[in-house]
Amino acid sequence: MIPAQFDYVAPTTLAEAIAALGAAGEDAKILAGGQSLIPVLRLRLAFPTTLIDLSRVSELRGVGEDGDVLVIGAMTKHSDVIEDPLVRQYAALLSEATSTVADPAVRHRGTFGGALAHADPAGDLAAVALALDAELVAEGPGGRRTIAAKDFFVDYLETSLSPDEILAAVRIPKLTGDWGVRYEKFNRVAQAWAIVGVATAVRTEGGSIAEARIGLTNMGSTPVRPHSVEAALVGASTREQVVAAAASAADGTNPPSDLGAKADYRQHLARVLTARAVSQAAGITS
Amino acid sequence: MRVSMKVDGVTYEDEVEPRTLLTHHLRDGLGRVGTPIGCDTSNCGSCTVSIDGESVKSCSVLAVQAAGADITTIQGLAEGSEWHPVQKAFQQHHGLQCGYCTPGMIMASVDLLTRNPSPTEDEVRHGLEGNLCRCTGYQNIVKAVLSAASELRGEGPIAGSFRDADEPVPATSGASS
Ligand SMILES: Cc1cc2nc3c(=O)[nH]c(=O)nc-3n(C[C@H](O)[C@H](O)[C@H](O)COP(=O)(O)OP(=O)(O)OC[C@H]3O[C@@H](n4cnc5c(N)ncnc54)[C@H](O)[C@@H]3O)c2cc1C
Ligand code: FES
Ligand code: FES
Numbered sequence: 001m002i003p004a005q006f007d008y009v010a011p012t013t014l015a016e017a018i019a020a021l022g023a024a025g026e027d028a029k030i031l032a033g034g035q036s037l038i039p040v041l042r043l044r045l046a047f048p049t050t051l052i053d054l055s056r057v058s059e060l061r062g063v064g065e066d067g068d069v070l071v072i073g074a075m076t077k078h079s080d081v082i083e084d085p086l087v088r089q090y091a092a093l094l095s096e097a098t099s100t101v102a103d104p105a106v107r108h109r110g111t112f113g114g115a116l117a118h119a120d121p122a123g124d125l126a127a128v129a130l131a132l133d134a135e136l137v138a139e140g141p142g143g144r145r146t147i148a149a150k151d152f153f154v155d156y157l158e159t160s161l162s163p164d165e166i167l168a169a170v171r172i173p174k175l176t177g178d179w180g181v182r183y184e185k186f187n188r189v190a191q192a193w194a195i196v197g198v199a200t201a202v203r204t205e206g207g208s209i210a211e212a213r214i215g216l217t218n219m220g221s222t223p224v225r226p227h228s229v230e231a232a233l234v235g236a237s238t239r240e241q242v243v244a245a246a247a248s249a250a251d252g253t254n255p256p257s258d259l260g261a262k263a264d265y266r267q268h269l270a271r272v273l274t275a276r277a278v279s280q281a282a283g284i285t286s
Numbered sequence: 287m288r289v290s291m292k293v294d295g296v297t298y299e300d301e302v303e304p305r306t307l308l309t310h311h312l313r314d315g316l317g318r319v320g321t322p323i324g325c326d327t328s329n330c331g332s333c334t335v336s337i338d339g340e341s342v343k344s345c346s347v348l349a350v351q352a353a354g355a356d357i358t359t360i361q362g363l364a365e366g367s368e369w370h371p372v373q374k375a376f377q378q379h380h381g382l383q384c385g386y387c388t389p390g391m392i393m394a395s396v397d398l399l400t401r402n403p404s405p406t407e408d409e410v411r412h413g414l415e416g417n418l419c420r421c422t423g424y425q426n427i428v429k430a431v432l433s434a435a436s437e438l439r440g441e442g443p444i445a446g447s448f449r450d451a452d453e454p455v456p457a458t459s460g461a462s463s
Contacts, residue, residue: 002306002307002310003307005303005304005305006305007304008287008304008348031348031351034346034347035328035346038328038346038347038348039327039328042307042326042345043326043327051304051348053348053351055351079340102416103415103416103417104341104394104397104398104415104416105331105341105342105394105397105416106328106343106346106416108340108341109342109343109346190411190412190415191329
């Protein structure tokens with residue numbers, strides 16, 4: 001189908017984009033890579049009056065460093081995140097998870113910031129942002145503020161960005177030391193969204209787990225961080241201990257029941273995939 | 287909006303409504319109907335074209351977003367009457383039946399081989415995961431892409447399923463299918 005009519009603006013600076021968003025009123029929408037928004041427009045599930053396209057705002061693109069923190073521009077495309085040497089070095093979990101998103105053509109357009117702002121609980125990258133303690137930098141007419149990932153994802157397709165704010169960058173503390181990472185994505189056909197996904201980063205010392213970070217995809221209306229599992233994993237050095245700690249991965253979760261899977265099956269998957277991901281990340285084979 | 291873009295080597299400038307999808311602009315605006323539309327959900331990949339050297343689904347890009355871009359469609363791959371090696375390989379290996387997915391499949395394959403000139407079978411399957419085919423069962427598409435890869439590396443095509451009668455049988459190269 002052809003989308004309903006809208007006005008289109010393509011600013012070239014963030015300041016212009018914020019001004020355009022303010023001027024266009026409450027039914028305006030930001031257009032990033034368009035890989036979630038354009039399908040929605042085409043199916044006429046949304047009727048924005050104005051689209052503010054960020055694709056010509058070059059200051060929102062690219063990966064840089066700020067001391068111990070990796071700074072990823074919101075408009076950095078999935079394909080560039082995957083290839084980026086800094087991301088590979090300091091946030092390998094993000095490049096691994098991003099390479100499971102959609103397919104190469106979608107990854108050539110879709111952006112890291114767009115995926116987070118869209119806040120689809122089945123999206124792979126929110127769980128990674130949560131597990132890695134990312135901070136999201138929002139800019140609006142009132143200036144800049146930083147939002148912790150745990151406060152950013154509010155509900156299904158809902159974030160704590162206010163309608164006049166733009167997500168400008170994502171700050172991810174660098175993982176340094178002996179960290180292993182793994183994104184376990186369970187889906188049944190190629191190019192599909194995760195039925196459940198588990199993002200893990202694990203630091204080992206002398207063969208046992210010293211620290212674990214876990215984010216769960218599609219186990220509720222927002223990504224989930226199972227802190228109790230992270231705590232229970234400390235000291236684990238065998239597969240049996242990892243499986244025991246992962247047994248509580250689904251505790252307190254409220255996953256959806258849909259065509260992909262029923263809720264209790266998703267809870268089963270969360271336990272199994274958490275054990276698998278942690279073992280792999282920690283290099284624990286038996 | 288006035289939008290100018292280069293498509294298959296020709297620069298066009300047209301008045302375009304912001305809501306026009308690139309795929310509709312190519313087909314209805316410019317009459318370049320080699321790029322088909324196969325779905326309404328950005329899943330099938332039949333509309334795949336290259337924008338500034340990157341494969342994209344042209345149904346998921348607004349024409350206005352492609353202002354100033356250099357676009358290649360399936361209609362711009364051949365050099366005169368000489369098919370692109372990937373096109374030739376699809377023909378030789380019977381990589382198509384109804385042909386509806388083929389333009390997108392070939393554009394995605396060209397993109398894949400630009401990034402990875404020596405893909406494994408598994409890498410070809412993953413690289414083409416955004417392109418759906420309802421006919422072939424993919425087997426011959428994968429064969430065709432591996433054969434084109436071999437040819438593009440200068441190692442000659444992999445012995446094919448189909449050849450013109452007067453065409454010599456190509457030597458089997460190291461790559462397996
Ligand atoms: C076939 C297909 C398969 C897919 N499979 C997966 C998958 O397996 N896993 C996965 O995680 N994703 C998947 N996606 C979605 C993909 O990751 C998208 O790229 C992503 O969800 C949205 O990013 P975008 O840049 O395209 O954003 P857009 O579509 O442009 O925008 C999405 C929403 O976020 C808002 N927005 C975007 N950027 C900003 C910003 N900087 N500030 C404020 N608001 C903003 C927009 O207004 C819009 O509401 C798939 C998409 C397709 C088409
Ligand atoms: S027409 Fe199906 S992905 Fe574009
Ligand atoms: S050849 Fe018919 S869809 Fe692929």
